[in-house]
Amino acid sequence: MKVTDIGNPDYFHKVVDCQWGCPSHTPVPEYIRLIAQERYTEAFMVNWESNVFPGILGRTCDRPCEPVCRRVRTEEKPVAICRLKRVAADNKGDIGPYLPPVPKKKNGKRIALLGAGPASLAVARDLLPLGYEIDMFDRDPAGGGMMRSQIPAFRLPAEVLEEEVDLILDMGVNTHFNYEITSMKEMLDMEYDAYFVGTGAPRGRDLDLPGRLESDAHISIGIDWLSSVAFGHIDSISGKVIVMGGGNTAMDCCRTSKRIGAEAVTVVVRSAFDVMKASDWEKEEAMDENIPIVNNRPPKEFVHDNGKLKGIVFECVKPVADEDSGRLNYVPTGEPDVYMECDHVLMAIGQENHCPWIERDIGIEFDKWDCPVLDEVTFQTTHPKIFFGGDSAFGPENIIWASAHAHQAAISIHLLCQGQDLRRDRPPQGVNLISQKMGVHEWSYDSEHDPAKRFIVPHANLDKALQNIKVEVELGFDRALGLKEAQRCLNCDVQTVFVDSLCIECDACVDICPMDCITFTENGEEEDLRGRLTAPAENVEQDLYVSGKLGTGRVMVKDEDVCLHCGLCAERCPTAAWDMQKSVIHVPQLGTYPE
Amino acid sequence: MTFVAKPVVHHPKLPLNEIGLNRRDYEGLVSTLCAGCGHDAVSAAVIQACAELSIPPHRFAKLSGIGCSSKTPNYFLGNSHGFNAVHGRMPSVATGANLANRELYCIGISGDGDSASIGIGQFAHIVRRRVNMLYIVDNNGTYGLTKGQFSATNDKGSTSKRGVPNLYEPIDLVSMALQIGAGFVARSFSGDRSQLVPLIKAGLLHRGFAFIDVISPCVAFNNHNGSTKSYDYTRGNAASFVAADFVAPHEQITADYAPGEHEIVRLPDGSELHLRKLEEDYDPHDRTRALAHIQEASRDGEIVTGLLYVDSDGTDCHEILDTVDTPLSVLGEAELCPGEAALDGINAGFR
Numbered sequence: 036m037k038v039t040d041i042g043n044p045d046y047f048h049k050v051v052d053c054q055w056g057c058p059s060h061t062p063v064p065e066y067i068r069l070i071a072q073e074r075y076t077e078a079f080m081v082n083w084e085s086n087v088f089p090g091i092l093g094r095t096c097d098r099p100c101e102p103v104c105r106r107v108r109t110e111e112k113p114v115a116i117c118r119l120k121r122v123a124a125d126n127k128g129d130i131g132p133y134l135p136p137v138p139k140k141k142n143g144k145r146i147a148l149l150g151a152g153p154a155s156l157a158v159a160r161d162l163l164p165l166g167y168e169i170d171m172f173d174r175d176p177a178g179g180g181m182m183r184s185q186i187p188a189f190r191l192p193a194e195v196l197e198e199e200v201d202l203i204l205d206m207g208v209n210t211h212f213n214y215e216i217t218s219m220k221e222m223l224d225m226e227y228d229a230y231f232v233g234t235g236a237p238r239g240r241d242l243d244l245p246g247r248l249e250s251d252a253h254i255s256i257g258i259d260w261l262s263s264v265a266f267g268h269i270d271s272i273s274g275k276v277i278v279m280g281g282g283n284t285a286m287d288c289c290r291t292s293k294r295i296g297a298e299a300v301t302v303v304v305r306s307a308f309d310v311m312k313a314s315d316w317e318k319e320e321a322m323d324e325n326i327p328i329v330n331n332r333p334p335k336e337f338v339h340d341n342g343k344l345k346g347i348v349f350e351c352v353k354p355v356a357d358e359d360s361g362r363l364n365y366v367p368t369g370e371p372d373v374y375m376e377c378d379h380v381l382m383a384i385g386q387e388n389h390c391p392w393i394e395r396d397i398g399i400e401f402d403k404w405d406c407p408v409l410d411e412v413t414f415q416t417t418h419p420k421i422f423f424g425g426d427s428a429f430g431p432e433n434i435i436w437a438s439a440h441a442h443q444a445a446i447s448i449h450l451l452c453q454g455q456d457l458r459r460d461r462p463p464q465g466v467n468l469i470s471q472k473m474g475v476h477e478w479s480y481d482s483e484h485d486p487a488k489r490f491i492v493p494h495a496n497l498d499k500a501l502q503n504i505k506v507e508v509e510l511g512f513d514r515a516l517g518l519k520e521a522q523r524c525l526n527c528d529v530q531t532v533f534v535d536s537l538c539i540e541c542d543a544c545v546d547i548c549p550m551d552c553i554t555f556t557e558n559g560e561e562e563d564l565r566g567r568l569t570a571p572a573e574n575v576e577q578d579l580y581v582s583g584k585l586g587t588g589r590v591m592v593k594d595e596d597v598c599l600h601c602g603l604c605a606e607r608c609p610t611a612a613w614d615m616q617k618s619v620i621h622v623p624q625l626g627t628y629p630e
Numbered sequence: 631m632t633f634v635a636k637p638v639v640h641h642p643k644l645p646l647n648e649i650g651l652n653r654r655d656y657e658g659l660v661s662t663l664c665a666g667c668g669h670d671a672v673s674a675a676v677i678q679a680c681a682e683l684s685i686p687p688h689r690f691a692k693l694s695g696i697g698c699s700s701k702t703p704n705y706f707l708g709n710s711h712g713f714n715a716v717h718g719r720m721p722s723v724a725t726g727a728n729l730a731n732r733e734l735y736c737i738g739i740s741g742d743g744d745s746a747s748i749g750i751g752q753f754a755h756i757v758r759r760r761v762n763m764l765y766i767v768d769n770n771g772t773y774g775l776t777k778g779q780f781s782a783t784n785d786k787g788s789t790s791k792r793g794v795p796n797l798y799e800p801i802d803l804v805s806m807a808l809q810i811g812a813g814f815v816a817r818s819f820s821g822d823r824s825q826l827v828p829l830i831k832a833g834l835l836h837r838g839f840a841f842i843d844v845i846s847p848c849v850a851f852n853n854h855n856g857s858t859k860s861y862d863y864t865r866g867n868a869a870s871f872v873a874a875d876f877v878a879p880h881e882q883i884t885a886d887y888a889p890g891e892h893e894i895v896r897l898p899d900g901s902e903l904h905l906r907k908l909e910e911d912y913d914p915h916d917r918t919r920a921l922a923h924i925q926e927a928s929r930d931g932e933i934v935t936g937l938l939y940v941d942s943d944g945t946d947c948h949e950i951l952d953t954v955d956t957p958l959s960v961l962g963e964a965e966l967c968p969g970e971a972a973l974d975g976i977n978a979g980f981r
Contacts, residue, residue, distance in 0.1 A: 110639060476634070483635070486637070486639060539666065539849075540821060540861065541668065541820075541821065541861060542671045542821065542823065543671070546673075547660075547670075549637045549638075549640060549654075550641045551641045570643055571643060586862070586865070587865060597641060597642065599637055601634065602634070603636060606634060606665070607666070608666065609664065609665040609666025609667075609849045610666070
């Protein structure tokens with residue numbers, strides 16, 4: 036294998052699995068260390084810079100960082116990254132002095148943000164400190180988008196939402212709420228320098244089944260219904276409720292129903308339990324509230340009596356894995372159809388982006404799925420001044436994706452307004468490596484491995500929680516639990532950096548490494564090398580770190596897979612050929628990188 | 631010296647041996663020797679060898695004297711018996727331990743100071759007694775604990791860290807052991823794990839006295855350009871006459887050589903040592919020729935490593951003394967003190 040190029044920003048970035056897995060590339064270990072030092076404000080700001088909504092995401096994120104956490108591979112359960120983010124948000128002090136100053140004198144460029152959801156808010160946050168004039172339009176009476184309308188208060192209290200939304204609006208956004216955009220042409224006539232469309236995926240899917248039209252009065256689209264509850268237009272539901280769908284919206288619908296008066300709530304999913312779209316913890320929380328989830332039941336017909344919904348007929352199927360692709364196909368089990376009584380149905384079977392207000396003759400090309408054709412790097416449409424981001428770009432995702440899109444779109448808008456090339460002039464990624472050695476046996480990070488198991492987040496009393504939709508179910512870690520959980524982080528951003536010219540091949544690192552990561556051997560092709568290391572390197576997703584030739588002609592090969600970043604290799608190295616160095620990944624974003 | 635304890639978590643795919651233990655179960659405390667010390671590599675080789683032999687840790691007895699080397703039994707086999715004896719007196723304690731319980735696997739760890747200076751008399755006599763044990767000398771040619779004076783195994787002309795040459799002839803423990811009857815004699819290098827581990831395994835299973843002289847560089851005081859016991863010098867000047875592969879009983883069907891290429895030495899537990907000659911006219915069963923070869927190589931500036939001599943029909947001190955098969959430690963008072971009548975009988979025999 037070739038000598039590993041640790042100057043490539045991706046190499047050590049990949050080792051920080053959580054940061055690599057996060058669409059916004061939040062430097063997770065960095066903020067967890069700050070929490071461990073009880074520097075909650077700083078921890079919050081590290082998050083705020085990168086993902087814009089720490090308090091909101093600390094409660095609602097889909098957590099792409101957790102399943103990839105190294106701790107899953109070395110032990111069992113990931114660090115509770117998401118809930119630690121909330122610890123930072125819950126305990127932060129005055130962040131005022133840390134906020135970027137917004138110049139009074141504007142730079143003369145005006146930007147229109149369509150929609151007031153997470154994507155638009157994040158674009159506003161990135162552009163305001165550079166002197167842009169920002170106009171934000173939304174049909175709802177307040178900012179926040181789906182964070183306000185679709186996430187129920189028992190998961191995300193209104194004050195947390197408002198604090199983080201207002202933080203951005205108060206930086207000087209000109210808001211135009213209760214503003215229904217009906218024509219993109221009209222918007223273009225207002226002659227902004229650039230437009231960012233962050234209108235989300237606002238159309239819930241429907242099902243065309245027998246009886247659907249007739250029983251319309253008793254069937255609601257999940258996201259619309261949640262929105263009506265959020266804005267207070269609906270405050271109760273009665274009788275038996277069936278929620279159709281297996282995603283997070285379905286979980287929010289069933290749990291909301293249970294809180295505002297439903298006599299019984301059942302979730303019915305056409306697919307198998309394991310492949311449901313909802314996050315595991317959201318499924319668990321619904322089940323903890325005694326809401327049954329019935330799987331492998333596609334609906335056939337709405338049964339009604341003169342428009343009064345009586346129930347639904349479901350077919351019984353079972354999943355069969357395709358021999359070649361492994362994909363699940365559903366085949367009838369042969370059992371008789373099942374009839375389930377209900378008085379109300381909430382449809383949460385998916386949502387799509389939908390822009391009927393964009394004329395198709397103004398230079399924005401749409402693909403065959405009626406999605407705008409976008410440059411995946413710049414988020415620019417075929418119209419040079421119009422950009423998309425968030426759910427309206429590539430379909431429904433999570434808030435964390437909206438932040439990620441927004442950072443890129445903001446860079447593009449800035450380059451456009453400065454007359455630069457959106458691709459060629461994009462700031463590059465970078466990496467900085469900083470030694471963490473403080474003295475003999477002294478590192479600037481807590482290198483000792485803590486074998487503690489993942490701590491459980493305390494919950495509110497179930498009876499109380501079910502009585503009031505505003506009672507937050509998860510109480511979050513308190514400071515003490517947060518400190519304990521923070522100790523579980525392996526500090527994967529403190530890298531093992533090897534200098535081959537210093538090595539005397541004494542094997543001290545090989546012997547001390549608790550995870551058998553290090554091998555000195557003859558070089559070879561990757562597949563061959565992986566098979567003959569101290570411990571076989573079977574996880575091909577994780578790179579091998581290969582040094583240059585050593586005195587004996589061998590090379591050092593380190594399997595990054597299960598390294599604990601405990602620093603013992605560096606500690607036992609007589610010549611400092613190993614050093615523990617913090618990798619700071621520069622992910623391009625408007626703003627600076629404090630180190 | 632390391633203050634951070636080695637984490638208990640281990641690689642998820644760490645293999646288990648025949649008795650369900652993994653290599654980490656054979657470790658001891660974290661070493662407090664200097665970073666990069668060859669002795670730590672020897673400890674790691676002992677750990678690997680013992681784990682691969684699938685012998686339960688409590689069946690070992692670790693014995694040592696004084697010195698950097700003699701600290702190392704603390705860093706392997708944390709769940710075995712051990713005795714850290716007075717300087718140079720490990721052989722006496724080892725003899726006692728082995729006499730009391732012949733079923734224990736005895737590992738003696740000593741250094742060049744402990745065995746070639748203060749304890750050279752003890753060393754000579756334990757070789758003669760043929761105590762059934764593995765005696766390892768971590769040989770770095772220097773007194774590391776007292777800041778780098780020449781030891782008795784330091785080569786004449788080799789310099790100290792500051793460039794002062796050594797004026798005295800070295801004691802070669804390998805030649806001494808050969809001369810006074812050791813049944814298994816080897817030399818190895820702490821930086822050559824693939825050679826050292828099979829030697830440790832074979833030495834542990836060999837019946838009688840097994841001796842391995844391990845060149846184990848002292849990173850702090852004797853790893854410089856003028857040293858003949860540095861990593862670089864040893865790597866550059868080591869030569870092997872015989873390669874020894876250890877083959878456990880359950881692996882024997884897989885060992886595959888062309889006939890005549892190797893010679894098999896059977897060990898008491900059914901394991902085999904497969905010897906491959908790297909030099910045509912070397913015979914690892916000829917004590918006299920072996921001695922001559924080692925002297926010649928030494929004259930030519932070569933460090934001969936590998937298995938140097940093995941006596942396939944080794945004997946040990948229990949056989950010489952004709953002791954009972956049952957370990958003395960488990961005999962009851964009745965057997966150990968047969969009473970006045972028996973004593974009278976013995977006394978009568980001397981009259």
